[in-house]
Amino acid sequence: MSTRRKPTSSSAANGQPTPLTSGMPSSTIRTSSNTRSPFFPTRLEALLLAIYPATLLLGSVFSTLSPATRSAPYSAASQSHPPEFAPSYFAHKKNVFNVYFVKLGWFWTTAAFATLLVVWPGFGAGLTVKRIRAGFRYAAITLWWMFVTQWFFGPPLIDRGFRFTGGQCELLRDPEARQGMSDTREYFTAATCKAVGGQWKGGHDISGHVFLLILGSALLWFEFLPAVTRMEGLRDGRRIMLEDGKVASVAVEKDPEHEKEEPTTRGVKFSLGVAALMWWMLLMTAAYFHTWFEKFTGLLVAFSGLWVVYFLPRGVPQVRAVLGMPGV
Known part of the structure; x- marks a missing residue:
């Protein structure tokens, strides 16, 4: 079992005090004999992230087994079924969810994140360090979304990749x-x-829909996960690299004032709803749009941005001092 590390406690290995991350409460830091890398997800995070490739696989299997989908012509140029042969309402590019939700995906992501940032009591009252660092994490993810889909010192990375592969x-x-x-x-x-x-x-077209839906929903999940996980075994387990090179376990900081408050009543329900609808549209995208490889590369590009913002800071104290970690 892990034991709490006080700010003045000494390491059993060499008798030297272990420095804590600036701004991180000492009550959240615990020594641990677990040697798992700080760059790896916890079991809960791994299960969460596994939902995305599983969803893509499920959608692809459905499109392969469904008689209506198999019999419908598919246009490689539009990465979809022609409207007159669409096997489902969700296979139409002009379905209401695609037009007003997916096409405006980052607006809905921003609205959900802003709601969480403003009203969730876990960030504290006023302009706290937690709230500022959460804003930095959102800005970093938004910058990645912009580079991939909107602009990267000229054409976005998706278009550059398409041209690079011969398109x-x-x-x-x-x-x-x-x-x-x-x-x-x-x-x-x-x-x-x-x-x-x-x-x-002629080229490889990374699925922008898959990229957007995974990036946006995972951003929300990582931010409000501390608000909906109350069990000790679920909220603990993240490893961080301390300034002296030692690895420790970091827990979600408890807020006694809100410990008994229903965690999904303030700021989380709307974010949870947006993330859930993004998952459903990801499933529809997997079933009716793009090739398997296009969807797979969309997944990889989204995961790379999430890793930099939510996992890299755990192993690099200098990055963690800027971006922080959700819940601590």
């Missing part, structure tokens, strides 16, 4: 338009290609 913009509207093919190839982003009547063809 180009091709005019498909009519034969006369094809005469301008050489000029069309110079259009470097999907948006400008579509604006002149062309389509992306």
Whole structure:
């Protein structure tokens, strides 16, 4: 069993005091004989993250086994079934959830996070260090979303990857338009290609929907997880690297004033609802849109950003001093 480490306690290994992270209450730090790397998730986090590849697998299996989906033509250019052959309402790109939720996914992510940030008592009253660091984590994730899907010193990373793998913009509207093919190839982003009547063809198109839905929902999960996990075995277990190189266990800081408060009543329900709807639309995306490899790369790109913001700080005290950790 782990024992609490006081700020003035000495390490059993060399008799030297172990420095704590600046701003982190000493009551949250515990020595541990567990040698698991601080960069690895806890069991609860691993189960949470496993939901995403499992969802993609489930959707792909469904699309393979469903007679309606198998018999419907699929367009590689649009990464979807043609509207007239769509096997489900959710297979239409213009379904209400896709148009007003997924297409505006980062707006809903921001609204849910802002609600949690403002009203959840776990951040304390006023402009606390916890609230500021949570804002930094959101800003870092948002920057990654922008680099991948919106802009990266020019075209976003998704478009750059498509061009790097041999893709180009091709005019498909009519034969006369094809005469301008050489000029069309110079259009470097999907948006400008579509604006002149062309389509992306020939390269690997990372699924932006998968990327967005995983990144946004996981951001919310990691932030409100401390609010909905009350059992000691669930909320403890994260490992961090201390400034002297030792590994310790960090627990969610308890707030006696709100210890008996129902954890999902203030700021969490809305965030939980947004995350749940994102999961459902991820399942629909897995079932009806994109190829398996396009969805898999969307997953990897989302996980890479989440690892930098939520796992890298555990092993690098300098990064942790800026981004902090949810719940402590």
